[in-house]
Every structure is written in structure tokens, then in C-alpha cells.
Amino acid sequence: MKSFTQHTGLVAPMDRANVDTDMIIPKQFLKSIKRTGFGKNLFDELRYLDEGQPDQDCTGRPLNPDFELNHSRYQGASILLTRSNFGCGSSREHAPWALDDYGFRCLIAPSFADIFYNNCFKNGILPVVLSEEEVETLFQQMYANEGYQLAVDLAAQTVTTPDGQVFTFEIDNFRKHCLLEGLDDIGLTLEQSDAIKAYEARRREEAPWLFDALTP
Amino acid sequence: MQPKTLYDKLWDSHVVQERDDGSALIYIDRHIIHEVTSPQAFEGLRLAGRKPWRVDSILATPDHNVPTTEDERASGLEGIADPVSLIQVKTLDDNCDEYGIVEFKINDPRQGIVHIIGPETGACLPGMTVVCGDSHTATNGALGALAHGIGTSEVEHVLATQCLVSKKMKNMLVEVNGTLGPGVTPKDVILAIIGKIGTDGANGHALEFGGDVFRNMSMEGRMTVCNMAIEAGARAGMVAVDDTTIEYVRGRTYAPKGEDWERAVASWRNLHSDPGAKFDRVVTLRAEDIEPQVSWGTSPEMVGPVGSTVPDPAAETDANKREGIVRALEYMGLEPGQPIKSIKIDRVFIGSCTNARIEDMRAAAQVLKGRRVADSVKQAMVVPGSGAVKAQAEAEGLDKIFLEAGLEWREPGCSMCLAMNADRLGAGEHCASTSNRNFEGRQGYGGRTHLVSPAMAAAAAVAGHFVDVREFVAGEPA
Ligand code: SF4
Numbered sequence: 072m073k074s075f076t077q078h079t080g081l082v083a084p085m086d087r088a089n090v091d092t093d094m095i096i097p098k099q100f101l102k103s104i105k106r107t108g109f110g111k112n113l114f115d116e117l118r119y120l121d122e123g124q125p126d127q128d129c130t131g132r133p134l135n136p137d138f139e140l141n142h143s144r145y146q147g148a149s150i151l152l153t154r155s156n157f158g159c160g161s162s163r164e165h166a167p168w169a170l171d172d173y174g175f176r177c178l179i180a181p182s183f184a185d186i187f188y189n190n191c192f193k194n195g196i197l198p199v200v201l202s203e204e205e206v207e208t209l210f211q212q213m214y215a216n217e218g219y220q221l222a223v224d225l226a227a228q229t230v231t232t233p234d235g236q237v238f239t240f241e242i243d244n245f246r247k248h249c250l251l252e253g254l255d256d257i258g259l260t261l262e263q264s265d266a267i268k269a270y271e272a273r274r275r276e277e278a279p280w281l282f283d284a285l286t287p
Numbered sequence: 288m289q290p291k292t293l294y295d296k297l298w299d300s301h302v303v304q305e306r307d308d309g310s311a312l313i314y315i316d317r318h319i320i321h322e323v324t325s326p327q328a329f330e331g332l333r334l335a336g337r338k339p340w341r342v343d344s345i346l347a348t349p350d351h352n353v354p355t356t357e358d359e360r361a362s363g364l365e366g367i368a369d370p371v372s373l374i375q376v377k378t379l380d381d382n383c384d385e386y387g388i389v390e391f392k393i394n395d396p397r398q399g400i401v402h403i404i405g406p407e408t409g410a411c412l413p414g415m416t417v418v419c420g421d422s423h424t425a426t427n428g429a430l431g432a433l434a435h436g437i438g439t440s441e442v443e444h445v446l447a448t449q450c451l452v453s454k455k456m457k458n459m460l461v462e463v464n465g466t467l468g469p470g471v472t473p474k475d476v477i478l479a480i481i482g483k484i485g486t487d488g489a490n491g492h493a494l495e496f497g498g499d500v501f502r503n504m505s506m507e508g509r510m511t512v513c514n515m516a517i518e519a520g521a522r523a524g525m526v527a528v529d530d531t532t533i534e535y536v537r538g539r540t541y542a543p544k545g546e547d548w549e550r551a552v553a554s555w556r557n558l559h560s561d562p563g564a565k566f567d568r569v570v571t572l573r574a575e576d577i578e579p580q581v582s583w584g585t586s587p588e589m590v591g592p593v594g595s596t597v598p599d600p601a602a603e604t605d606a607n608k609r610e611g612i613v614r615a616l617e618y619m620g621l622e623p624g625q626p627i628k629s630i631k632i633d634r635v636f637i638g639s640c641t642n643a644r645i646e647d648m649r650a651a652a653q654v655l656k657g658r659r660v661a662d663s664v665k666q667a668m669v670v671p672g673s674g675a676v677k678a679q680a681e682a683e684g685l686d687k688i689f690l691e692a693g694l695e696w697r698e699p700g701c702s703m704c705l706a707m708n709a710d711r712l713g714a715g716e717h718c719a720s721t722s723n724r725n726f727e728g729r730q731g732y733g734g735r736t737h738l739v740s741p742a743m744a745a746a747a748a749v750a751g752h753f754v755d756v757r758e759f760v761a762g763e764p765a
């Protein structure tokens with residue numbers, strides 16, 4: 072798994088609440104059996120004026136001039152600032168894959184949907200939860216200052232603005248630890264194979280029907 | 288002993304190991320997989336030189352990409368016209384064949400939408416932990432199981448270890464007491480709940496549905512409700528086990544038999560929240576206040592009674608919400624203050640893991656019997672949730688009712704719920720849909736989805752616009 076420790080980068084807006092994973096990566100792109108290459112279709116329906124197709128070369132497609140991520144001042148952004156309940160809807164991990172492939176390393180919002188939040192950590196993306204007021208402040212500063220950058224430090228759990236204001240955020244210890252170290256969590260779990268086998272043996276006694284093999 | 292919630296009990300019985308950092312290793316009893324979210328997990332497994340831990344815990348079926356017309360299905364895999372969809376379905380077949388995973392392939396009579404075949408075959412049982420790389424896995428919570436969606440990395444983790452690393456969620460109870468009026472269905476109940484608490488209302492919580500309304504509800508209805516827990520922000524929704532649950536499970540293909548059945552039932556009887564159990568949050572609704580619902584916007588919380596009007600953003604005091612309403616009305620092509628009943632529809636979709644079980648088919652057929660789809664409606668289709676639902680509906684003659692009324696009767700799959708196959712809305716078209724998400728573009732690029740119950744969708748098909756099914760059943764509408 073990819074790690075995240077500290078990151079300083081350009082901030083771009085996704086200024087709406089309840090951004091769902093269908094919006095982040097529309098369904099036609101879920102037909103891929105790979106984990107990569109989704110970045111060019113991130114926010115596809117908002118970003119382009121035509122309907123996107125899988126495996127299409129997107130370089131000649133008409134861009135939506137009203138969509139903020141298309142503005143020149145946000146090119147190269149690696150931190151996405153957005154509103155509450157980001158990532159709601161489908162559990163598709165293609166959503167964080169697309170954000171990652173586009174170049175986002177960190178997302179900042181007042182809240183995230185549960186499954187999406189979890190999926191971010193598996194892909195080295197840090198979702199930062201700040202209060203509604205703090206997020207509003209950041210939006211205002213970002214709109215007012217072209218080239219607005221933030222510095223995010225996972226170990227210290229802080230977001231620092233260009234003029235030195237520091238916002239702190241909460242994060243679970245176990246998620247923080249895995250992300251800082253970039254740990255392979257399957258490998259870690261497999262180190263507990265004996266505990267898993269012991270659990271299975273006990274459950275097989277208590278509730279054998281849970282272990283009745285499915286038959287074709 | 289400390290009284291426990293249903294979720295506490297399900298959690299406690301599956302803890303393999305607690306860790307110092309507050310997380311726990313949770314054992315997974317049943318793993319359901321489909322073609323969209325599993326290929327990368329199998330690939331990861333192979334790259335790391337790992338194998339599935341317990342192949343016999345896994346059940347697979349393709350559902351999202353499969354075509355649903357009889358002609359296309361007649362030729363099996365060859366009938367999948369889209370080469371990219373075909374690769375995905377074939378990849379699932381190959382992975383299942385390679386590891387010996389039980390799969391209901393495209394034309395197996397047991398094939399269907401993952402969340403429908405789990406309960407229907409008895410592969411998902413009360414007291415189990417059930418996961419699938421799909422957020423509507425919460426459907427299985429109707430059985431008194433802990434069921435939730437996971438991402439593809441977690442699919443790989445469960446394949447490799449039979450466990451998930453989880454953190455315990457908080458407990459939330461939604462209680463609905465009283466008696467539902469005629470024509471008010473489980474779909475209306477869950478839409479009303481989401482309308483009240485919002486799409487992030489239950490974030491971070493496991494959601495239990497309690498009260499008379501759920502006690503008196505059929506299993507199919509409970510599945511409809513639990514299915515949409517995710518639309519209220521909850522990963523998992525659940526209903527306590529009672530006689531209804533046990534009678535539903537009895538005799539299903541993979542349900543325990545003989546002495547095991549007796550032991551299982553005895554243990555399932557304990558699957559309810561104890562009196563005095565502590566919930567972090569409780570929300571209550573009165574059944575009598577719930578009316579048939581229609582969503583007007585682009586988020587499931589943008590919903591209201593069929594007799595109401597589309598909201599006026601000017602009346603919204605919260606600036607972010609106001610902007611959300613403005614954007615939604617623009618996308619949906621609706622005017623503030625417009626009566627919901629004045630919304631004309633172009634297509635009707637009766638199907639999806641929310642509403643494609645046998646009771647849903649019956650409810651739609653009851654309204655459609657002896658009636659015709661309005662000429663102004665371009666297409667109306669009924670897509671059963673599984674081969675078993677299809678067979679049962681045909682045995683009851685429901686397919687005839689649909690066909691005579693001018694609807695299409697399709698083969699099982701996800702179909703126009705998310706339009707990954709060929710079934711989709713055209714840009715700007717309004718659809719009365721029994722599915723669960725009205726997000727922008729969900730049912731097709733530029734398509735406009737209105738979430739309703741099967742009975743309401745059927746009534747809208749006949750009228751050509753939304754109508755109150757309660758007036759409709761009583762007399763002939765204009
Ligand atoms: S029917 Fe719709 S919501 Fe249900 S699993 Fe299929 S695509 Fe997902």
C-alpha cells in the first residue's frame with residue numbers, strides 16, 4: 072500500500088455537497104478490469120461536454136469551461152477541497168483510483184461517506200475532516216488567492232495555510248499508522264493465521280451450518 | 288449482563304482479535320462477488336502469490352453487465368454485444384473456474400442480482416457476516432445479519448484472509464410505529480426516512496429498523512428497507528429476527544437442515560436488541576404520517592409525498608442546500624412549486640435489488656391488471672431480480688399482465704438501475720424507477736430518475752405522469 076506522510080500542494084475546489092461516486096467516476100468506466108487509467112475520466116460528466124466512452128482518447132474531447140477543475144489556475148492540483156458527505160453512494164473503489172490517477176493525494180471536507188473514506192486509505196489518499204467553518208474559511212482563502220497551497224502533515228494531524236494558520240484534524244490510530252507506514256494489511260492479517268484458525272474451529276462447534284460448503 | 292443491541296451481538300460473535308489501536312479483525316461468513324468489483328481483487332491476489340482462504344464461503348454471479356432481452360440472453364456470453372462488458376463477465380467466470388468458486392453463470396436459472404440471490408438461496412443466513420464489493424449488500428441485514436459493502440481492496444483482503452480489519456460503528460435505531468395506510472409500501476417508508484435524516488444521516492452508524500411497522504413487514508419489504516440504508520449513509524441496516532425471518536429461511540437450498548436447523552433457530556432467536564440496549568442515536572417516525580413518495584431531485588434525500596410540490600430554493604435558508612436544490616432542479620428540468628403529479632414520464636423501470644422480488648412484481652401487476660401503459664410513455668419494463676423471481680412470477684401469470692398492459696418482461700439483472708448494459712435513459716428523459724439512486728446520469732447520460740415504489744411506478748406508467756396510487760386503485764384516474 073502507498074504511504075502518506077506529508078504533502079504540500081495546490082488546492083482545487085469541488086464546491087458542492089453530496090458528491091457521489093457515480094459523479095466521481097461514471098459507470099461505463101467500471102468495465103475496466105484494471106486499477107489504473109481512470110484519471111482522465113474523473114468527474115467525466117461534469118468535466119466534458121460530451122458523453123465519455125471507455126478506452127477513449129480524451130485529449131480531443133470538448134471540455135466544460137464552467138467546470139472548475141478545467142480552469143488553468145487549478146491545473147496540477149493535488150488537494151481537493153469539497154463539501155459534506157463526499158463519496159456517497161456506490162462502494163466502487165474506482166472512485167479513489169480515479170482521484171489518485173488524476174493526481175489527488177489529499178481530500179478535505181466536513182464529512183465523507185463511510186465506504187469511500189475507508190477506500191481512500193487503501194490507496195494512499197488522505198481524507199481530512201475539518202469543521203464546516205474551517206472548510207468555508209479554506210474555500211474563501213482559495214478563491215481569493217490564485218496558486219493557493221496547503222501543507223498537510225499526517226503525523227502531526229495538521230493542515231497549514233500559506234499564512235501559517237494551523238487546523239488540526241482527527242484520525243483513527245490504526246488508519247493513521249497503516250497510511251504513514253504504507254503497510255500491506257493483508258500481510259499483517261495473515262500473520263494472525265493461527266488466531267483465525269482458532270476462531271474457525273470454535274465457531275464450527277457452535278454454529279456448524281455457517282461452514283456448510285456452498286455446492287454448485 | 289449489559290444489554291446489547293443486535294449490532295453489538297453480531298459484532299461480538301465475529302471478533303477474531305481485538306487490536307490495541309481500536310480496530311478488530313472480524314470474521315466473514317459469506318462473501319458474494321460480482322463481475323464489476325472483483326477482477327482487480329483476484330489480480331492482486333495472484334500478484335502476491337496468495338490463494339482464497341475459504342473458497343466454500345464464496346458465491347458469485349454476474350449481474351451488472353448482463354443483457355436482459357430474451358434474444359441476447361438466448362446466446363449466453365455471445366449475446367453480450369459490448370466487448371468490454373463481455374471481458375468483465377468472462378473474467379469472473381475464469382476466476383471462479385480457476386479457484387472452484389460456486390458461480391451462477393449468465394444463463395443459470397439461479398442467476399440474478401447479487402443481493403437478491405443471497406437471501407433467496409439461503410446462502411445468506413441470520414447471524415452471519417456478509418460482505419460484497421457492492422454497497423447494497425446491506426439488503427441482507429433484513430435477515431438479522433451484519434451485511435455491508437466493501438471496496439475492491441477489501442474484497443481482496445477477505446479473499447485472502449476471510450477477515451476484515453474494521454472499527455466498530457455506532458448504534459442507531461430508526462423506529463416506525465403505527466400502521467401504514469393502504470398503498471403505502473416499504474419503499475415509501477425508507478424514502479420517507481431518508482427524506483427526514485438525509486443521505487448522511489446515519490454516517491458512521493449501523494442502522495437498526497425497529498417498531499411495529501417492521502415487525503409487521505414481510506421479508507421482501509424488510510429487504511427493500513435495509514437495501515437503502517446506504518442511501519441514508521449507513522453501511523449496514525438490519526432488522527431483528529422473528530418468526531417471519533425464520534419462516535422465510537426454512538427450506539431454502541443452502542439453509543441448515545435437520546438437527547442443525549433446530550440448533551440454528553435456537554441461536555437466531557437471540558438476534559434482537561435487548562430491552563434497555565443503548566443506541567447512540569434514535570429517530571422515530573409515525574407510520575400514519577408516511578405517504579407514497581416520489582423523489583424530485585438528484586439525491587435520494589430530495590424526496591417528498593406524491594401530493595406535494597417541487598421545493599422552491601428561495602425558501603431554503605442554508606446556502607449550500609439552496610445551491611444544491613437549484614442545481615438539482617436545473618438538471619431535472621423542473622420548476623420550483625411545480626406539483627409532483629404534473630411531472631410527465633418517458634420511461635418506467637420496475638426492477639433492481641431494491642424492488643425486484645416477487646412481492647414487488649405482484650404489487651406492480653395488481654395496479655397494471657386490465658390497464659394499459661399510456662401512449663406518451665416510450666418504454667416501460669419489468670426486470671425481475673433473479674431467475675427464481677422470474678419463474679415464480681410466470682407461474683403466477685404476472686408476466687402476462689405486464690405484457691398485456693404494454694410493458695416489456697425481461698431477463699434478470701441490474702439493467703437500467705445503473706445502465707451498465709444496454710438498458711438506459713436518453714438525455715433529458717424522466718423515468719419512474721423503483722431503483723435506489725437518482726444521481727445525475729445514473730440511469731443513462733443526462734437521464735432524470737424519480738425514485739418510487741413498484742405500485743407508484745405502475746400507476747405512473749398508466750397515467751403518463753405521477754399519480755397517487757391510492758386514488759388510482761380506488762377509481763379510474765383521468
Ligand atoms: S440493482 Fe442497481 S443498486 Fe442493485 S446491485 Fe445492481 S446496480 Fe447496484
